[in-house]
Amino acid sequence: MTAARKTEPADAKVIPIESAPSWHAGSPAGGGFADRLAEAVGGALAGQLGATATKVLGKGWEDRAASGLAFLRRRITGDYEVDEFGFDRELTEEVLLSLLRPVAEKYFRVEVLGVENIPAEGGALIVANHSGTIPLDALMTQVAIHDHHPHRRHLRMLAADLVFVLPVAGELARKAGHTLACNEDAQALLERGEVVGVWPEGFKGIGKPFSERYKLQRFGRGGFVSSALRAGVPIVPCSIVGAEETYPMIGNFRSLARLLGLPYVPITPTFPWLGPLGAIPLPTKWTIQFGEPIPTDGYPREAADDPMLVFNLADQVRETIQHTLYKLLVQRRSVFF
Amino acid sequence: MGRTVLVTGVARHLGARFAAAIARSHGVDKVVGVDVQPPAEALPPGIDFARVDLRRPAVARVIAEHGVDTVVHLNVSAMGPGGRSAVKETNVIGTMQLLGACQKAPGVRRLVVKSTTGVYGSAPRDPAVFHERMQPKELPAGGFARDAAEVEGYVRGFARRRPDVAVTVLRFANIVGPVGDTPLCAWFTLPVLPTVLGRDPRLQFVHEDDAVEVLRLAALDPRPGTTNTGTFNVAGDGVLLLSQCARRLGRPTVPLLRPALGAVAGLVRQTRLADISPELIQLLTHGRVVDTTQLRETFGHTPRFTTAEAFADFVAAQRAGLLPPERLAAVTDRLAALLGQDDRRTQEPMPR
Numbered sequence: 001m002t003a004a005r006k007t008e009p010a011d012a013k014v015i016p017i018e019s020a021p022s023w024h025a026g027s028p029a030g031g032g033f034a035d036r037l038a039e040a041v042g043g044a045l046a047g048q049l050g051a052t053a054t055k056v057l058g059k060g061w062e063d064r065a066a067s068g069l070a071f072l073r074r075r076i077t078g079d080y081e082v083d084e085f086g087f088d089r090e091l092t093e094e095v096l097l098s099l100l101r102p103v104a105e106k107y108f109r110v111e112v113l114g115v116e117n118i119p120a121e122g123g124a125l126i127v128a129n130h131s132g133t134i135p136l137d138a139l140m141t142q143v144a145i146h147d148h149h150p151h152r153r154h155l156r157m158l159a160a161d162l163v164f165v166l167p168v169a170g171e172l173a174r175k176a177g178h179t180l181a182c183n184e185d186a187q188a189l190l191e192r193g194e195v196v197g198v199w200p201e202g203f204k205g206i207g208k209p210f211s212e213r214y215k216l217q218r219f220g221r222g223g224f225v226s227s228a229l230r231a232g233v234p235i236v237p238c239s240i241v242g243a244e245e246t247y248p249m250i251g252n253f254r255s256l257a258r259l260l261g262l263p264y265v266p267i268t269p270t271f272p273w274l275g276p277l278g279a280i281p282l283p284t285k286w287t288i289q290f291g292e293p294i295p296t297d298g299y300p301r302e303a304a305d306d307p308m309l310v311f312n313l314a315d316q317v318r319e320t321i322q323h324t325l326y327k328l329l330v331q332r333r334s335v336f337f
Numbered sequence: 338m339g340r341t342v343l344v345t346g347v348a349r350h351l352g353a354r355f356a357a358a359i360a361r362s363h364g365v366d367k368v369v370g371v372d373v374q375p376p377a378e379a380l381p382p383g384i385d386f387a388r389v390d391l392r393r394p395a396v397a398r399v400i401a402e403h404g405v406d407t408v409v410h411l412n413v414s415a416m417g418p419g420g421r422s423a424v425k426e427t428n429v430i431g432t433m434q435l436l437g438a439c440q441k442a443p444g445v446r447r448l449v450v451k452s453t454t455g456v457y458g459s460a461p462r463d464p465a466v467f468h469e470r471m472q473p474k475e476l477p478a479g480g481f482a483r484d485a486a487e488v489e490g491y492v493r494g495f496a497r498r499r500p501d502v503a504v505t506v507l508r509f510a511n512i513v514g515p516v517g518d519t520p521l522c523a524w525f526t527l528p529v530l531p532t533v534l535g536r537d538p539r540l541q542f543v544h545e546d547d548a549v550e551v552l553r554l555a556a557l558d559p560r561p562g563t564t565n566t567g568t569f570n571v572a573g574d575g576v577l578l579l580s581q582c583a584r585r586l587g588r589p590t591v592p593l594l595r596p597a598l599g600a601v602a603g604l605v606r607q608t609r610l611a612d613i614s615p616e617l618i619q620l621l622t623h624g625r626v627v628d629t630t631q632l633r634e635t636f637g638h639t640p641r642f643t644t645a646e647a648f649a650d651f652v653a654a655q656r657a658g659l660l661p662p663e664r665l666a667a668v669t670d671r672l673a674a675l676l677g678q679d680d681r682r683t684q685e686p687m688p689r
Binding site for chain 2: 062065066069070072073075076077078079080081082083084085086088161164165166167168169170171174175179180182184185188
């Protein structure tokens with residue numbers, strides 16, 4: 001299955017590049033090229049290659065190749081849709097999640113608990129703890145929700161503005177359905193009935209030293225609670241165990257971070273000592289648990305502007321996540337297994 | 338008694354089309370078009386043309402002479418005769434002169450001003466979708482967007498001084514159509530599109546038919562149940578990524594580092610093929626999307642063309658690019674057909 005998936009884009013890529021020169025010669029040459037190509041491929045498939053392909057890729061590889069070609073056709077002609085936030089559903093499902101899935105399943109062996117706490121439809125706000133220097137925990141949560149939820153829901157994450165300042169990262173984040181962590185975007189997504197993910201600890205959580213692992217940091221100003229109250233959607237607390245140990249941060253190059261305009265530059269037991277090798281996360285065993293949803297539709301609309309209530313709810317969510325973390329840590333056999 | 342409508346910037350494509358549309362509208366007696374240059378396309382009969390430089394106070398005389406009661410100010414644009422400084426002067430000083438003239442004219446009842454969604458800027462730290470009431474984190478540094486922001490400021494001042502005048506500000510997304518005369522359209526006509534490496538901005542378009550219709554509705558009395566005064570974003574539904582636009586247009590993109598794109602922009606400017614201004618580069622980096630709920634629910638108009646349809650109409654009027662999507666699709670279709678044939682070929686021997 002994975003072999004077939006990988007080969008499709010590979011032969012796919014060759015076609016436009018090889019055929020490009022003949023287009024300049026006008027359409028007859030283009031048609032001629034397509035014919036020659038068809039003949040060559042057809043001949044090869046009828047002969048030895050077809051049998052080999054069936055043997056190697058398994059039965060039904062033609063169907064997969066055909067759907068791969070259909071995918072390619074839509075991509076190269078721009079015939080696909082993105083939403084207002086730049087979410088490219090097809091690219092996310094076919095490419096981005098496929099790339100992340102092995103990391104989640106094989107490398108971190110993510111165990112997902114309580115996914116039924118995410119509603120089947122309508123908006124919900126997932127609030128989770130943040131850790132591990134690089135927001136891998138957020139990406140793994142996205143894979144976990146999509147793969148384990150019966151309705152294959154997509155998590156729309158609220159990311160730090162740093163992500164959107166960076167080239168490539170910003171582009172990929174938008175295509176994967178993420179947007180800037182601000183009240184306007186959060187509310188717009190929740191009101192559209194999307195599952196929105198937020199990591200309210202932000203850089204304080206992800207960039208905390210290893211000695212403070214699994215200690216939840218301050219939850220910002222609780223803006224996420226106001227957004228949920230305004231949209232009247234439930235808040236689902238989410239506890240992630242395992243991400244803390246992927247990059248144990250034992251130090252921080254403060255001056256370099258300031259120079260580069262980054263919130264921190266981590267020093268781990270392997271980074272930067274081993275160079276790029278040190279950037280490989282440790283293969284820890286992960287657990288992601290979604291807790292009981294906290295309903296917010298019982299409050300009046302103006303509750304969002306009541307700081308007392310907002311702080312109380314934020315505290316309640318924080319306590320729930322912290323307690324679940326402790327419970328999961330006690331149950332954990334080892335960091336790596 | 339019907340209305341008398343003054344249209345500025347009537348020599349341009351949009352101005353001419355709007356003038357023709359409003360002249361046909363019910364309850365409009367007379368349309369007076371003004372511009373600094375004679376119209377490129379002959380104006381339809383029934384439209385008086387007065388050659389007026391908006392930067393001079395002469396427009397006051399036109400308003401008084403014809404007894405104008407509705408002013409539609411379309412002469413706020415990114416491109417025009419003369420260099421950037423002349424365009425800026427026409428946009429800003431021209432608006433000030435026009436507003437000054439309107440303030441002195443007791444007969445003026447309605448003012449419609451064309452603005453741009455560019456006033457929201459394009460920045461990575463802004464929300465993904467702009468509403469009318471949002472303030473951008475950083476004001477446009479210069480260029481047309483800055484002009485438009487300043488024009489809107491003067492219009493707000495005018496609305497305070499003349500509360501009896503109904504004022505509508507329409508913030509248009511990139512207007513496209515068979516004839517595209519915006520900097521972005523000019524950029525799309527380049528044979529190879531220079532883009533910013535690692536960025537795929539979200540773009541929105543509005544079809545010129547919709548632009549004309551929205552302007553027309555704004556210039557007339559509001560229909561029952563709707564309000565056509567205030568500030569409205571005008572854009573087609575949906576979003577296109579720059580990469581999608583390039584592929585639908587069939588033009589290859591060349592991703593460049595941002596400083597290199599600045600250098601290319603300088604070269605392109607010298608060849609006069611297109612004007613890649615710093616704000617266009619900003620748009621090509623971060624993109625911009627606006628919310629059109631107000632337009633649909635308060636103003637009461639749903640654009641007939643979505644962003645994708647509007648862009649398709651633009652594409653249809655362009656010469657084919659180097660990578661026409663039809664040919665790319667033909668190659669994949671051919672391969673897919675082959676697989677189908679092969680399916681039969683391999684399935685036949687199976688029962689044996």
